[in-house]
Amino acid sequence: MDPIQKKILHEVADLDALPVGAYNIRANGKSAARNSTANIEIVTKEDKSGIDIIIKPNTVNESVHIPVIISETGLTELVYNDFYIGENSDVVIIAGCGIHNCGNGDSAHNGIHTFYVGKNAKVKYVEKHYGEGEGRGKRLMNPTTVIHLEDGAKMEMQASQIAGIDDTLRNTKAYLGNDAKLEINESVMTTGVQNAVSEFTADLNGENCSCNIVSRTVAKDSSTQHFTSRLNGNNVCSGHTECDSIIMDKASVLATPELQANSTEASLIHEAAIGKIAGEQLIKLMTLGLTEKQAEEQIISGFLK
Amino acid sequence: MLELQNVSYEIDGKTILKDINLKIDDHFVAVTGPNGSGKSTLAKIIAGILQPTSGKIFLDGEDITELSITDRANKGISYAFQQPVRFKGLTVKDLMRLSAGKETPYSTLCEMLNEVGLQSKNYINRSLDASLSGGELKRIEIAMIFARSSKLSLFDEPEAGIDLWSFQKLIGIFEKMVEQTKGNVIIISHQERILNIADKIIYLKDGTIAQYDVREKILPQLLDSITAD
Numbered sequence: 001m002d003p004i005q006k007k008i009l010h011e012v013a014d015l016d017a018l019p020v021g022a023y024n025i026r027a028n029g030k031s032a033a034r035n036s037t038a039n040i041e042i043v044t045k046e047d048k049s050g051i052d053i054i055i056k057p058n059t060v061n062e063s064v065h066i067p068v069i070i071s072e073t074g075l076t077e078l079v080y081n082d083f084y085i086g087e088n089s090d091v092v093i094i095a096g097c098g099i100h101n102c103g104n105g106d107s108a109h110n111g112i113h114t115f116y117v118g119k120n121a122k123v124k125y126v127e128k129h130y131g132e133g134e135g136r137g138k139r140l141m142n143p144t145t146v147i148h149l150e151d152g153a154k155m156e157m158q159a160s161q162i163a164g165i166d167d168t169l170r171n172t173k174a175y176l177g178n179d180a181k182l183e184i185n186e187s188v189m190t191t192g193v194q195n196a197v198s199e200f201t202a203d204l205n206g207e208n209c210s211c212n213i214v215s216r217t218v219a220k221d222s223s224t225q226h227f228t229s230r231l232n233g234n235n236v237c238s239g240h241t242e243c244d245s246i247i248m249d250k251a252s253v254l255a256t257p258e259l260q261a262n263s264t265e266a267s268l269i270h271e272a273a274i275g276k277i278a279g280e281q282l283i284k285l286m287t288l289g290l291t292e293k294q295a296e297e298q299i300i301s302g303f304l305k
Numbered sequence: 306m307l308e309l310q311n312v313s314y315e316i317d318g319k320t321i322l323k324d325i326n327l328k329i330d331d332h333f334v335a336v337t338g339p340n341g342s343g344k345s346t347l348a349k350i351i352a353g354i355l356q357p358t359s360g361k362i363f364l365d366g367e368d369i370t371e372l373s374i375t376d377r378a379n380k381g382i383s384y385a386f387q388q389p390v391r392f393k394g395l396t397v398k399d400l401m402r403l404s405a406g407k408e409t410p411y412s413t414l415c416e417m418l419n420e421v422g423l424q425s426k427n428y429i430n431r432s433l434d435a436s437l438s439g440g441e442l443k444r445i446e447i448a449m450i451f452a453r454s455s456k457l458s459l460f461d462e463p464e465a466g467i468d469l470w471s472f473q474k475l476i477g478i479f480e481k482m483v484e485q486t487k488g489n490v491i492i493i494s495h496q497e498r499i500l501n502i503a504d505k506i507i508y509l510k511d512g513t514i515a516q517y518d519v520r521e522k523i524l525p526q527l528l529d530s531i532t533a534d
Contacts, residue, residue, distance in 0.1 A: 216393075216394070244393065278390070281390050281392060283354055283374060283390075284386065284389075284390040285403065286374040286375045286378065287352055287354075287374055287378050287383065288378060288400075288403045288404050289375060289378040289379045290375060290403065291375050292375070298395070298399075298403070299392065299395065302392060302393070302394035302395035302399060303394040303395075304394070
């Protein structure tokens with residue numbers, strides 16, 4: 001791996017060496033390193049590009065790293081990664097994609113991740129997207145995440161895209177069984193003329209299932225964002241969705257939360273707030289000795305944390 | 306030492322402060338007066354949040370009238386807001402660290418929170434958002450000023466919303482602050498118990514200093530006038 005690839009690996013997965021546990025590192029469209037463990041098997045798909053990650057039932061305290069690195073200009077890829085998480089497991093999955101594009105061709109990663117989370121299993125899924133490079137070619141990222149939670153399954157997803165992605169369509173769909181629980185925290189920052197579209201749909205099908213989707217975004221310069229979050233309450237369930245955005249400069253942010261209750265026992269709430277940084281927040285931090293610019297950076301980094 | 310020379314502040318044709326001349330070199334100075342007398346405006350002018358329409362402000366002999374909020378903070382002025390600001394995402398620890406300095410050990414930050422009557426383990430990692438009550442925010446605000454340990458600390462009605470917390474503890478903090486910094490603490494307050502610890506009291510009325518003298522002289526008159534009302 002060259003120094004650029006190593007730097008990207010650090011940005012998206014906090015990795016400076018090969019991780020402990022199962023991993024698959026994909027660099028410029030090819031598998032660069034892979035490790036399966038006794039409980040976690042990673043297999044190349046035969047019918048299309050991508051891998052299957054098969055986690056045995058009752059696997060606890062194990063992790064899987066599957067970072068993707070693109071440093072070749074003009075490379076576009078479509079990858080299918082399917083996760084089969086066995087019953088009663090408790091695992092952490094760290095994905096992430098970084099693009100370094102210093103050429104003139106557009107580089108794009110389209111990743112379709114499907115999770116089949118077995119009964120009473122627990123998953124923490126961390127996904128970080130990052131772009132860099134001085135080339136005129138765009139850095140494009142279109143992640144699709146499909147989540148199937150069986151009865152009693154729990155998933156916590158943390159998705160962040162803080163810098164360097166020119167255009168993104170983030171699509172997340174979830175289907176929840178009885179007593180299933182889904183928690184999603186997304187943070188996005190756009191600058192320049194970047195555009196980010198994020199669409200969430202959660203079907204709350206099972207009895208006593210619940211979901212909480214929180215998106216925090218910062219839109220700077222002339223960038224644009226559109227956040228849609230749709231909850232369908234089909235049973236005794238509870239759902240909450242929140243979109244909170246800081247808007248700056250000449251940016252534009254559209255938030256469209258949607259709720260549909262198909263049961264009298266569904267309890268659904270949405271919140272959306274868009275606004276600039278409050279003047280009193282800046283003043284408070286300035287009275288602690290920060291300059292206005294430092295205060296602004298502090299507020300944004302705290303907000304997106 | 307803080308000095309104000311002929312400071313006036315007008316907004317929308319209305320005079321809020323009129324020709325204020327003031328020297329503060331005592332450790333505890335309380336500012337009191339009726340609502341709308343200009344107390345908070347005075348504090349904001351000292352902190353640099355508002356610019357006076359005319360007049361000059363000196364800190365230890367240096368003219369700071371044109372200095373920004375940031376520059377004044379770095380020269381040693383701290384200001385506890387009457388209504389503390391909420392931040393989504395920033396935690397108590399973040400704010401305490403910004404106040405105390407990056408190098409301050411975690412344990413010291415915790416001690417400072419305990420000092421204001423907040424069990425640090427329950428608060429240090431919490432976000433300064435709507436989940437905290439007004440009283441909790443107020444105590445965190447005081448802890449931040451305590452952490453800054455600067456030579457001039459301004460408090461705008463620090464006692465509001467913290468009624469359950471013993472006054473003695475609050476007063477103890479002010480005393481500790483003076484002891485550590487050998488500086489000045491200016492407290493805007495209506496509370497007799499706070500006025501009681503002041504070396505001097507400023508009584509503001511209609512934007513002017515109606516009285517400014519040692520506590521022993523002013524406090525009995527103030528209490529008499531309140532009783533008379």
